Amino acid sequence: MRIDVITLFPELFAAHLRTSLLGRAVAAGVIEVEVHDLRAHGLGAHRSVDDTTYGGGAGMVMRPKPIFEAVEAVAEPEAHVVLLSARGARLHQRALERLASRSRLILICGRYEGVDERVALHLADEELSIGDYVLAGGELPALVVIEGVSRLLRGVLGNADSLGLESHSGGLLEYPQYTRPAVYRGWAVPEVLLSGDHGAVERWRVEEAERITRLRRPDLLE
Numbered sequence: 001m002r003i004d005v006i007t008l009f010p011e012l013f014a015a016h017l018r019t020s021l022l023g024r025a026v027a028a029g030v031i032e033v034e035v036h037d038l039r040a041h042g043l044g045a046h047r048s049v050d051d052t053t054y055g056g057g058a059g060m061v062m063r064p065k066p067i068f069e070a071v072e073a074v075a076e077p078e079a080h081v082v083l084l085s086a087r088g089a090r091l092h093q094r095a096l097e098r099l100a101s102r103s104r105l106i107l108i109c110g111r112y113e114g115v116d117e118r119v120a121l122h123l124a125d126e127e128l129s130i131g132d133y134v135l136a137g138g139e140l141p142a143l144v145v146i147e148g149v150s151r152l153l154r155g156v157l158g159n160a161d162s163l164g165l166e167s168h169s170g171g172l173l174e175y176p177q178y179t180r181p182a183v184y185r186g187w188a189v190p191e192v193l194l195s196g197d198h199g200a201v202e203r204w205r206v207e208e209a210e211r212i213t214r215l216r217r218p219d220l221l222e
């Protein structure tokens with residue numbers, strides 16, 4: 001899969017794209033991420049990318065021309081264009097699975113007071129929000145999408161089983177997990193996990209996943 005990112009701050013991506021799971025996926029060529037500096041398409045001597053809001057109001061809005069041109073410079077017919085936006089549909093695991101099935105994604109990161117509406121109307125295929133809060137820019141949301149999508153791609157996770165059992169993949173939150181030691185500061189690991197009885201462990205995990213989901217996210221059970 002190839003992902004192109006359009007941003008005013010390309011430097012925010014470098015460390016994340018070279019580190020850990022994502023770094024290995026990039027190094028192995030499972031995912032290719034190209035980060036493009038929107039400023040290269042800015043207007044005039046100052047490479048301006050923003051302007052005041054029609055109708056008045058505080059703050060600056062990102063102009064459409066640099067964004068359209070930046071996207072058109074990398075777009076291919078199969079590319080799916082996502083605008084990161086606090087007004088977008090809320091990102092969830094199903095959306096990541098849908099995005100992971102694409103061969104090309106283009107992620108547009110907003111800044112300032114946001115992006116000229118014509119980008120959402122005539123350039124982006126969808127607007128996605130990573131949650132009901134407002135950040136200063138779309139770069140962290142874009143990294144959330146990149147990391148969430150990349151761990152769904154074949155060959156990225158060492159053990160593909162971990163995908164099947166984790167929170168949000170099967171409609172439940174994950175059951176509790178423990179590792180050594182069996183007793184830490186007097187807190188013991190549930191006995192069933194030490195029993196060696198795989199059937200009992202499986203039943204305990206399903207019950208715990210249901211209990212935790214009912215407690216924390218009853219909406220998921222509906």
Ligand SMILES: C[S@@+](CC[C@H](N)C(=O)[O-])C[C@H]1O[C@@H](n2cnc3c(N)ncnc32)[C@H](O)[C@@H]1O
Nearest residue numbers: 084085086110113114129130134135137138141
């Ligand atoms: C300060 S925000 C603009 C917020 C905008 N004025 C509003 O009320 O929706 C600047 C940029 O950060 C990004 N952003 C902020 N919060 C986000 C969120 N929850 N999800 C995705 N992107 C977000 C978007 O790209 C947005 O254009």
